[in-house]
Amino acid sequence: MAEPLRIIHCFRSPIGGIFRHVRDLAEQHSRAGHHVGIVCDSLTGGAHEDALFEDIKPFLSLGLTRIPIHRAISLEDIPTVWRGYRTIKSLRPDVLHGHGAKGGMLTRVIGSLLRADKYCVARVYTAHGGSLHFSRSTLGGSFVLKMERLLEHFTDALIFICDFERQAYQSKVGRPTKLSRLIYNGINERDFRSVPTRSDGVAFVYIGMLRDLKGPDLFIEAVARTEKLVGRPLSALLIGDGPDRDKYRSAIDEAGLARRIGILPAMRIEDALSMSRTIVVPSRAESLPYIVLEALAASKGVIAANVGGIPEVLGPTSEALARPGDAADLARIMAASILEHNWRERVMPGIETIHKTFSAPVMAGDVLKLYREILDRRAVAKI
Structure with missing residues (x-):
């Protein structure tokens, strides 16, 4: 041995x-x-x-x-x-x-x-x-x-x-x-479990570092655009820590979204995933982000920029992939996830594929x- x-x-x-x-x-x-x-x-x-x-x-x-x-x-x-x-x-x-x-x-x-x-x-x-x-x-x-x-x-x-x-x-x-x-x-076997959404959950959540490379500013703009597309106010959260927290708080206030978009510090992934049915990954650049794997394993919907290795997880032609750096395209997909009843079940990859490959x-x-x-x-x- x-x-x-x-x-x-x-x-x-x-x-x-x-x-x-x-x-x-x-x-x-x-x-x-x-x-x-x-x-x-x-x-x-x-x-x-x-x-x-x-x-x-x-x-x-x-x-x-x-x-x-x-x-x-x-x-x-x-x-x-x-x-x-x-x-x-x-x-x-x-x-x-x-x-x-x-x-x-x-x-x-x-x-x-x-x-x-x-x-x-x-x-x-x-x-x-x-x-x-x-x-x-x-x-x-x-x-x-x-x-x-x-x-x-x-x-x-x-x-x-x-x-x-x-x-x-x-x-x-x-x-x-x-x-x-x-x-x-x-990801580990224990990560493959459905995480229920809290009764006070929000429509969309961003989980990650609060820096421009990861796109929190695009997320904020996309939430505002999505509200116009669906015709009603929406709630959202940014969860994470990073150097640009104050800048994003100011952007939320300036957009008049302070009552609908909150910012919380980094927390355990199970708690973060429980905040919404849909996780948004608006990064300008990535390699293969764990949050995509963790969200899919928890039976969440994922909407992401078409960057890095994300298409290798969601599929290269997935309807959940938005043009990089494009808040309008991100909002288009976010609106579809709300307006189409079975969007998540139809668009997300099968859990067996994620389990086998990642x-x-x-x-x-x-x-x-x-x-x-x-x-x-x-x-x-x-x-």
Whole structure:
């Protein structure tokens, strides 16, 4: 029987899909007998994230380490790399798995420093969108994408969480020269349960980070447009935390919607999903957002922008997909979901498809196979 692995996950912000992804991997791999730890930022997150960390701590035999990790690349990264290096070296990992652009950078730099110190460690990177949202046409985007190509030299394997991400990497960074795998995000068996809508629920809910990339401003405009299309007032909620909360509150007030659109802080996903029958994902850019999987598994309707890997879940020709950045098109679909009695049952993909394709145990098993493959190759190379 193979020896248990020592696995460290490194990422910046413990918020949103990356955090969910790492929690699922940590739980699945810990239950399989492996030792797992997390290194992430200490500057972001609040009470909601603290509660999620408490949930996952029993699966973190290598502990939880939080250090300041800034979003932008700067000289502040030097002490971060040094602190991360000392912490990770003391944990003696077999695998360093970086998530997101900053987590991926730190993992590959620290992993390569360990390699230089004659320490064998597998360096794995999952982008989760991250730097792949940048464009080559801008100076900043060109720099970030060139950094991705450079860092590939210090990578043992790349994981793409959807085909969109794989195609984006090939077109913006280049065809991978290192081992790569497509491994879809997955959710747990316990997520596949119908979540009843509260008696005081609203017509539509947005669940996610409150920043422009995710489109809360488009959601607010689309709710106003939908009211005109259906001919009556509607209620809605934005649920989440982020840097633009005050801006969205002002936008709601200026639109005269303060009594009909509320804003609540981030909460447990079951509680958020209970607020409405229909979840709206108006993002300007995505990879493969967990909220789409979680909502479908809870028997909710999903209306989303046609971005990232979302069409791989809803179907490439789904009537639930709106043109990116188009509040009017989003409102058209939102109105249809209200006016057509069986819209959700007719348009949403079957739960069996979601269960089969987007499974956390399958995801964790495929990731573990990749770890083993890298380590086996390293062992053979040393002979």
